[in-house]
Amino acid sequence: MKNSCSEEEKILFQLNEIYKQMSPKFERCTGISQSRLELLHKLFEVDEISQTALQKEVNIDSAAVTRHLKQLELKEMVTRRKNPDDNRFTFVKLTDEGREKIASFRSEKEEFIRKVLKDFSEQEQTKLSNMLHRIQNNIEEIQY
Amino acid sequence: MKNSCSEEEKILFQLNEIYKQMSPKFERCTGISQSRLELLHKLFEVDEISQTALQKEVNIDSAAVTRHLKQLELKEMVTRRKNPDDNRFTFVKLTDEGREKIASFRSEKEEFIRKVLKDFSEQEQTKLSNMLHRIQNNIEEIQY
DNA sequence: AGTCAACGATTGACCCATCAAACAATTGAA
């Protein structure tokens, strides 16, 4: 075993810090929260989709999805309607204005991403991505 | 410019997912939240410390620090007293029971960390840590 | 001495996430 895992500990700490520092800056730079933008991105790709399908894509709690969508509906970014074939489902769809607004969020986001990964070569990015992927797999294997 | 930054985007996405997946598992495995354990760790190292000093170490909002410490005080993990030389400051200190409990949290945490970084050689860990550090620096430079 | 600015801590309002419970609609089996 290694020396009481100080290097390992540091990495976990860093991952945490990165999230904590990046997340609020992302919101300030792009003008929208990450979760909400993810929701909109999915909607952008698919025309119309049911809430649960959306929830599975974005991987946040269905209660949270409901609340986000209600707010987005108020802002007229999104419309919702029941599936006429099965009234349990509700379909969600971007409005035209919503679709337009996303484009601007998108460019803000891309600029933000570029800043975060400044000075990373493509090779480095691939290496990093692979390592992160391995970490994700390790986490999945952990039994709670 | 790269191809609409899909690889870069993926990395940001991964960092996010890792946090979202790791954080709740950490809590379930160790029995305590990351922030709270960080607070306790600092207290473990320093005997007695003022709240603002603690807040700066842990890098969460002072309002959150106050609320955590109040709860930890209720659970008798921690004691608080005013600095007699300057009543604005409050000093925080682990109780003896608190100190004991942390030991067990610690070993749970170390086991968790080991699982997350399973199959990472020391060399890989160093590489990863360096890259994460560069990302942190990049984030710091971003103007909100 | 009196006043004002600065500072640490606290509180309230808000956002976002979770879980668990409730609800409505559908399905399927006795």
Next chain:
DNA sequence: TTCAATTGTTTGATGGGTCAATCGTTGACT
């Protein structure tokens, strides 16, 4: 057919975080 289980959505309670406003204390300046 009826009733129980399942499914998608919603709501309420709770926990964690932020910011802004407030309070009490201190220190410095006149």
